Amino acid sequence: MPGIAEYLILGAILFALGLVGFLSRRNLIVIFLSTEVMFQGVVINAVAFARLHHHMDGQVFALFLLVIAAVEAGLALGLVVLLYRRKGTLDAEAWSLMRG
Amino acid sequence: MSVETLKLCGIVILLAPLAGAVIAGTLGPVILRGRTHWPAILGVGAAFVASVVLFTQVRGAPTDETAAVVSVYEWIANGTDSAFRVEFLIDALTSVMLMTVTGISLLVIIYSRDYMRDHGQPERGYERFFAFMALFVFSMCALVLGGNFLLLYLGWEAVGLCSYLLIGFHYGRPAAAAAAKKAFLVNRVGDFGFGLGIFLIYLTFGTLDYGAVFQMVREGITGSGDPLNTGLVTAIALLLLCGACGKSAQLPLHVWLPDAMEGPSPVSALIHAATMVTAGVYMIARCGAIFASSTVAMTVVAIIGAITALFAATIAITQTDMKRILAYSTISQLGYMILGVGVYAADAAIFHLFTHAFFKALLFLAAGSVMHAMGGIIDVRQFGGLRKILPWTFLTFLAGSLALTGFPLLSGFFSKDEIIHHALMVHPVLGVIGLITALLTAFYTFRMVFLAFFGPQRVPEGVHPHESGLWMLVPLFVLGLGAIGAGYVNIEATGRGFHHFLAPVFEHTFVANNPAHAAAHGAAGAEHLGFWAQYGLMIISGAIAIVGIVAAYVLYVKENWIPGLIRASAPRSYRTLWNKYYVDELYDASVIEPARQTGRVCVGLDDYLIDGLLWVITAIPRGLGYLVRTFQSGMLQGYALSMVAGIAIIVLLVFWA
Numbered sequence: 001m002p003g004i005a006e007y008l009i010l011g012a013i014l015f016a017l018g019l020v021g022f023l024s025r026r027n028l029i030v031i032f033l034s035t036e037v038m039f040q041g042v043v044i045n046a047v048a049f050a051r052l053h054h055h056m057d058g059q060v061f062a063l064f065l066l067v068i069a070a071v072e073a074g075l076a077l078g079l080v081v082l083l084y085r086r087k088g089t090l091d092a093e094a095w096s097l098m099r100g
Numbered sequence: 101m102s103v104e105t106l107k108l109c110g111i112v113i114l115l116a117p118l119a120g121a122v123i124a125g126t127l128g129p130v131i132l133r134g135r136t137h138w139p140a141i142l143g144v145g146a147a148f149v150a151s152v153v154l155f156t157q158v159r160g161a162p163t164d165e166t167a168a169v170v171s172v173y174e175w176i177a178n179g180t181d182s183a184f185r186v187e188f189l190i191d192a193l194t195s196v197m198l199m200t201v202t203g204i205s206l207l208v209i210i211y212s213r214d215y216m217r218d219h220g221q222p223e224r225g226y227e228r229f230f231a232f233m234a235l236f237v238f239s240m241c242a243l244v245l246g247g248n249f250l251l252l253y254l255g256w257e258a259v260g261l262c263s264y265l266l267i268g269f270h271y272g273r274p275a276a277a278a279a280a281k282k283a284f285l286v287n288r289v290g291d292f293g294f295g296l297g298i299f300l301i302y303l304t305f306g307t308l309d310y311g312a313v314f315q316m317v318r319e320g321i322t323g324s325g326d327p328l329n330t331g332l333v334t335a336i337a338l339l340l341l342c343g344a345c346g347k348s349a350q351l352p353l354h355v356w357l358p359d360a361m362e363g364p365s366p367v368s369a370l371i372h373a374a375t376m377v378t379a380g381v382y383m384i385a386r387c388g389a390i391f392a393s394s395t396v397a398m399t400v401v402a403i404i405g406a407i408t409a410l411f412a413a414t415i416a417i418t419q420t421d422m423k424r425i426l427a428y429s430t431i432s433q434l435g436y437m438i439l440g441v442g443v444y445a446a447d448a449a450i451f452h453l454f455t456h457a458f459f460k461a462l463l464f465l466a467a468g469s470v471m472h473a474m475g476g477i478i479d480v481r482q483f484g485g486l487r488k489i490l491p492w493t494f495l496t497f498l499a500g501s502l503a504l505t506g507f508p509l510l511s512g513f514f515s516k517d518e519i520i521h522h523a524l525m526v527h528p529v530l531g532v533i534g535l536i537t538a539l540l541t542a543f544y545t546f547r548m549v550f551l552a553f554f555g556p557q558r559v560p561e562g563v564h565p566h567e568s569g570l571w572m573l574v575p576l577f578v579l580g581l582g583a584i585g586a587g588y589v590n591i592e593a594t595g596r597g598f599h600h601f602l603a604p605v606f607e608h609t610f611v612a613n614n615p616a617h618a619a620a621h622g623a624a625g626a627e628h629l630g631f632w633a634q635y636g637l638m639i640i641s642g643a644i645a646i647v648g649i650v651a652a653y654v655l656y657v658k659e660n661w662i663p664g665l666i667r668a669s670a671p672r673s674y675r676t677l678w679n680k681y682y683v684d685e686l687y688d689a690s691v692i693e694p695a696r697q698t699g700r701v702c703v704g705l706d707d708y709l710i711d712g713l714l715w716v717i718t719a720i721p722r723g724l725g726y727l728v729r730t731f732q733s734g735m736l737q738g739y740a741l742s743m744v745a746g747i748a749i750i751v752l753l754v755f756w757a
Contacts (some may be wrong), residue, residue: 023740031736096734 007048015041027082028090032073039069107170109154110188113198113241114536116146122233128227136222137213140230144209144237148202155195159601166604167191169247169311187247189310192606196450196598197244197382200457203639205237205375207575211465212366213474214571229269233370236262240375244382249298249308249453252383254341256294256324266371267363286356290346297339304332314389318608337390337397340383341404348434351408355684357431360425365468368423370432373461378453381437385446388609392444402526404441406533407684409435411681413540418677422467422478429504430460432537436519443530444614445522447602452515452588454598457502458582459512462500464574469493470552472572473565480548483555489565493575495551496580499547503583505542505649508642511587516530517641524637526615538641538745543647550656558642 010017025031043062050058080090087094110570120143158166168190176184188194212233216223223229239262243255247578261284269278298308305325320328326409344350357377362367371377384391384401391397412431419425433456442447464653471478486493503512516538524531559565567573574638590598603611655662667674733739 019744021735023744083552092736095736099732100732 002049004052007044007051010086011041011048013041014038014044026092028092029077030085031092032045032080036069036073039065103168103170105157106154106168106188106190107172109157110170110190110245111172111247112150113147113154113202113225114141114238115239116150116200116572117234117241119143120240121231124227124234125231127230132227132304134222134226136227136230137209140209140234141206141213143234144202144206147207147237148199148243151195151198151370154190157201157445158190158195163604168184169209169605171247175250184248184250184308186251188245189247190245191605192602192608193382193385193450194244196454197378198241200378200454201240201244201374202237204457204579204741205233205240205370207578208366208369208374208465209233211369211468211545211572211575212364214569215468216364223268227363229266232262232265232269233366236370236375240379243379248310249301249313252386253295253298256379257291258348259347259624260284263287263360263371264462266367269362269367273362275366276362277358279356283356283360286353287346290343290353292342292570292753293339294343294346297336297343300332300336300339300568302334310386314387314609317389319480329461333390334394334396337387337394338400340387340390341397341401343382343403344380344438346380347383348438349376350380350410350435350438351684352403354408354412354431355687358424358427358680359555359671361421361427363469365423365464369461369464369468371487371630372464374459377430377434377737378457379435380429381441381449381453384441385450385606388441388446388606389442392609394614398442398444400442402439402523402530403436405435405440405442407435407532408432408521409439410533411435411536412542413537413544415677416544416681417540418674420479422470422480422548422552423464425544426460426463426467429541429545430542433460433504436516436534438524438536439523439534440519441610443519443526444610445519446606446610447599448515448518448522450602451598452512452519454589455511455583455586458579458586459503462496462576462579462583465572465579466493466497466500467575468569469568469572469662470497472568473563475563476558477560477563480551482560484551484555485553486565487553488557489559490553490567492567492576494618496576497553498549499580500583501545506538506641506645507649508638508645509587510584511582512646513638513642514587514590517638520641521637524672535641535644539644539648543652546649546652547656550652554657557662633664 012022015038016037018034018041020036021034022031025034040073046058046087048058049060050056083095084090117140120139120141120161123139123143124132124136127139132138155237169187170190171185173186174183175186182602209230212229212672216226216229236259239255241255241260243252243259245474246255248253264280264284267283268277271280301313302308304322307313311345316322317328317333322328322332339495357372358372363371391401409432412428416425416428416432419428432453435453437449437456440446440452467478470483470486470490473486473493474483477483499510506513506516516534520531520534520538523534661713679685
């Protein structure tokens with residue numbers, strides 16, 4: 001039975017992977033997937049703390065987070081499709097109109 | 101006089117031309133096209149019919165009820181009794197003016213139907229022309245019908261606007277555009293004084309109603325019941341006179357009128373005869389109570405009129421452009437009218453306005469007919485001997501010229517003679533100026549007639565002259581009859597002549613305040629004058645007209661080498677007259693050039709001082725922006741990195757503490 005530390009480490013690893021992916025990739029969809037990975041790291045943390053404190057708040061929080069992640073995924077993918085239609089590419093570099 | 105009939109007539113007189121203008125302006129370019137003259141003709145025609153009805157109403161009115169104020173609706177309520185109403189003041193003066201304005205305008209518009217065509221095809225802007233003509237008539241009718249100073253001012257400005265639009269009808273020609281601008285600006289100078297005069301009236305009397313204001317002036321009290329200061333009345337009168345000088349082209353604001361002939365000939369006829377320039381004379385006659393209470397103002401009016409009459413007549417002698425000669429003759433005749441009101445003979449002035457409207461409209465339309473035949477050329481040096489080619493135009497032009505010179509028993513003779521008669525009674529000098537001007541008038545008018553219609557036949561190269569069609573000739577004939585016969589409406593033998601009709605309007609103003617009139621009544625009744633006193637002046641002025649005509653005949657037909665000799669022997673005077681006393685040059689040097697220089701200085705200040713200051717002020721945010729915008733790289737990953745770094749710093753700071 002792993003303790004709280006293992007769960008937290010798993011969450012941190014997921015978050016760090018997501019962050020690295022987010023910072024290093026240029027494809028809009030991959031960037032978006034990376035944010036989802038970071039999200040899951042946070043959800044694992046919430047569930048781990050719920051288990052530690054024997055309190056359901058963390059679980060409820062995790063469910064809410066999943067719902068919001070799903071909604072946000074729909075929205076974000078819609079945006080990505082629109083952006084792709086505009087420029088014909090998924091490269092984030094193509095969208096630098098507001099450069100000062 | 102039934103108020104309901106008067107109200108209906110007034111509304112028709114105003115709305116019919118307006119409706120004509122709106123229909124011609126909106127439907128003209130889309131549907132009517134070459135038939136756009138119909139709304140204008142029908143609208144103004146309806147106004148003319150209503151004017152005639154109005155006239156019969158006023159004429160049939162009992163002697164104790166000679167004026168009526170008809171209120172249409174309250175325009176601006178100001179919580180007191182002196183609200184501004186849209187109301188008509190209807191009396192003999194109004195009805196005479198309305199008949200003149202609508203009648204002459206109707207003939208001019210009928211004439212324009214053919215004049216504004218080129219080989220049977222409507223000229224460019226045909227619809228616009230008729231819309232503006234009808235609007236012009238509407239403005240003038242509003243000016244004349246209005247029962248208070250506010251409506252007078254409204255019509256006054258609208259007339260100015262219409263004159264601008266019509267003088268600049270051929271706006272593509274720089275000369276026409278400049279003339280329109282000049283007319284508008286010179287009128288603005290006069291209107292500024294006029295506006296101040298109306299403000300002063302409101303300040304003094306607390307109302308703008310004609311009836312109330314004139315009543316208070318006669319009683320010598322202000323709106324608050326204090327005694328009225330004579331200086332104040334003089335100031336009001338002189339300010340109003342400013343406006344009259346602008347509209348009626350009196351010295352020193354006459355400069356716009358000769359240039360106004362850049363508009364098409366019918367426009368000149370309309371401006372010079374029926375609308376616009378008569379407004380000043382009408383206004384002074386209408387405000388007789390104010391003007392006649394101030395001896396100073398009356399003296400100024402008379403002097404300005406007399407000087408203008410003489411001044412313009414001398415210029416007309418040397419000009420060679422037919423329309424320009426006619427324009428100076430208009431200024432001169434308007435001088436007569438202003439002189440007339442200035443010597444307490446407003447009825448004679450209005451009578452002259454009435455007869456002048458016929459023969460001046462006739463002369464301009466006939467000159468337009470000549471221009472039409474000559475392919476747009478109007479300089480008398482370039483053609484001659486036209487009486488064979490244009491017989492009808494020649495005959496009508498001759499009738500108009502004879503009337504203008506005051507040839508015995510034609511219309512101008514009666515009216516001009518009366519003004520000179522009254523001028524002589526007030527001051528001999530004014531009368532003598534009137535007589536000299538009459539001589540000059542006869543001379544320059546017939547100089548033009550002889551140069552254009554007599555002598556060997558000459559036409560400009562490549563022009564095939566032809567007599568105008570019926571649309572143009574019929575108005576000429578009607579006006580010709582008017583020019584010959586209009587003077588007979590004043591035959592006093594019937595006891596119902598023009599003066600008798602107008603008498604109630606002026607009896608408490610000009611007549612009551614006339615020093616000469618009082619003296620004459622003290623000595624003997626006017627009926628008991630001897631033969632010479634009664635007819636002497638008529639004979640003299642008739643003889644003067646004939647002398648002028650004969651002189652022109654000798655100089656320009658018989659011995660036509662003399663004018664060249666005179667020109668050569670007095671080159672200086674000739675050049676001065678040819679250049680119209682250098683008035684335009686004087687204004688150029690004293691007003692226009694300084695204004696232009698000021699404009700240049702202002703542009704310089706704007707370009708360098710103000711723009712420079714703004715550049716300095718805006719440099720601060722611009723510099724800041726320059727510094728900050730390097731962070732805005734436009735790279736998504738860059739932003740994400742700084743976000744992560746920011747969170748990391750915050751987290752570190754939180755745990756540090």
